[in-house]
Amino acid sequence: MELNEKTMNNTTEHFLEIDSLSKQFAGVDALKNVCIDVEEGGFLVLIGPSGCGKSTLLNMLAGFEEASSGDIRIGGKSIKELHPSKRDIAMVFQSYALYPNMTVAGNIGFGMETRGVPKAERIKKTAEVAAMLQIEPLLKRKPGQLSGGQRQRVAMGRALVRDPRAFLFDEPLSNLDARLRVDMRAEIKKLHARLGTTIVYVTHDQIEAMTLATKIAVLRHGEVQQVGTPDDIYHRPANTFVADFMGSPAMNRVTGTLQRTQNGLELKFAQFTLPLHQPSEELLARAEQSGTIDMGMRAENITHAQGEQAGETDFGTLDLTIELIEPTGSDTFIATRDGDVHFTARVENSLRARTGEQITLAFDMSKAHYFDTDSGERVQ
Incomplete structure (x- = not known):
């Protein structure tokens, strides 16, 4: 041929x-x-x-x-x-x-x-x-x-x-x-x-x-x-x-407890809480049982909080301390920590920040992933 x-x-x-x-x-x-x-x-x-x-x-x-x-x-x-x-x-x-x-x-x-x-x-x-x-x-x-x-x-x-x-x-x-x-x-x-x-x-x-x-x-x-x-x-x-x-940096993950609120569900971990975006029936059912679950989120879905995000139901915000700043040219990754809680976020490269400072991060909860804490399998 x-x-x-x-x-x-x-x-x-x-x-x-x-x-x-x-x-x-x-x-x-x-x-x-x-x-x-x-x-x-x-x-x-x-x-x-x-x-x-x-x-x-x-x-x-x-x-x-x-x-x-x-x-x-x-x-x-x-x-x-x-x-x-x-x-x-x-x-x-x-x-x-x-x-x-x-x-x-x-x-x-x-x-x-x-x-x-x-x-x-x-x-x-x-x-x-x-x-x-x-x-x-x-x-x-x-x-x-x-x-x-x-x-x-x-x-x-x-x-x-x-x-x-x-x-x-x-x-x-x-x-x-x-x-x-x-x-x-x-x-x-x-x-x-x-x-x-x-x-x-x-x-x-x-x-x-x-x-x-x-x-x-x-x-x-x-x-x-x-x-x-x-x-x-x-x-x-x-x-x-x-x-x-798969993914660099690796997906952020945290283990927390699902709790019902007037607006639906929230995830509680350490001293923090984040709202769940349109929780599925399985997540609602888990909240009535043991309630523990792993949440994962990519760094690009955690950003420096902007004013327009404050009132959006898709977002949750946390105040965390900057531990490491990694400029990559087009973007900057910052590693944050508060006790045992740590997240890596992708922020604009124009952001002026220093290690040791506090930063308010916005979590796009519509992009969150949930996994069973025992098996590690995805929860739909």
């Missing part, structure tokens, strides 16, 4: 199906009953802390690790028993895995050569991907003469010439400096939009996950915590682990 541009398939049918996949090493569960579906042309990002099983899952998709149980299907057909070379999947490794004694052109074309692709076709495809990745001037160089970003492009080119049904990326940007990571992230996103090939991408970087993915799977201890769009993961985390892991 010619390596040309493909139109993105807008079908919602599942193309890649990870069905109840489990893996044990010496009796220890590395993956437990993982179920994830990806549409054709989708971009799935696997994310989680070190040791959560994301690279193990990627290696099982590639065929480098055998599944203990479960199945993997592409286009409705199982590939679990197929040799890696028969799966029509191309993998881009974290270490690039380039042959140091070969030129860039040789590295890109080597896989085609081993598969018996005619020389003329190899030259043509190598030229196509070199033009696509803007590495044409590098074709006669060897890996030792390349920068990290250039090596990464060569590794991607080697995968691209195969024109596979799916790409697997194993933390491909982790060896690059911060600026180059941003540039290469943009290149991968544009490449996906152009080719429309299904991608499964492993990272521990939540910015990569949020900017690249059409779907994110958050893993912990070999188990899927949540699968959803970036918007779902960020704005509707399924539990406290997802809430804490």
Whole structure:
């Protein structure tokens, strides 16, 4: 098949199906009953802390690790028993895995050569991907003469010439400096939009996950915590682990007691109270029972209180002491504390404040998240 541009398939049918996949090493569960579906042309990002099983899952998709149980299907057909070379999947490794004694052109074309692709076709495809990745001037160089970003492009080119049904990326940007990571992230996103090939991408970087993915799977201890769009993961985390892991700074959380008032409900914690915005039936019912609950709120939903917010029912205000000020350029984050109560807020960078001073913070209670204090699961 010619390596040309493909139109993105807008079908919602599942193309890649990870069905109840489990893996044990010496009796220890590395993956437990993982179920994830990806549409054709989708971009799935696997994310989680070190040791959560994301690279193990990627290696099982590639065929480098055998599944203990479960199945993997592409286009409705199982590939679990197929040799890696028969799966029509191309993998881009974290270490690039380039042959140091070969030129860039040789590295890109080597896989085609081993598969018996005619020389003329190899030259043509190598030229196509070199033009696509803007590495044409590098074709006669060897890996030792390349920068990290250039090596990464060569590794991607080697995968691209195969024109596979799916790409697997194993933390491909982790060896690059911060600026180059941003540039290469943009290149991968544009490449996906152009080719429309299904991608499964492993990272521990939540910015990569949020900017690249059409779907994110958050893993912990070999188990899927949540699968959803970036918007779902960020704005509707399924539990406290997802809430804490996704987002920088981490979501503010506090444990309090629900109490009924004339206006509805309020959350009491330490010496403070905050009103609840349009409490759900479940929250109202919990107020009649034990009443304890975890509330979470993103830093961008806690701001320096302005006069127009004072009378709005969506907002609650607290007076807290500034403990730390972190300017980031466009915004400023301030960490506040009063005893055991602490919140991080995002404020305008023009705010003139000093550590040790008191500040009135406005909490947008319409953006609050609630979690069960025992299970950590989201309360609707």
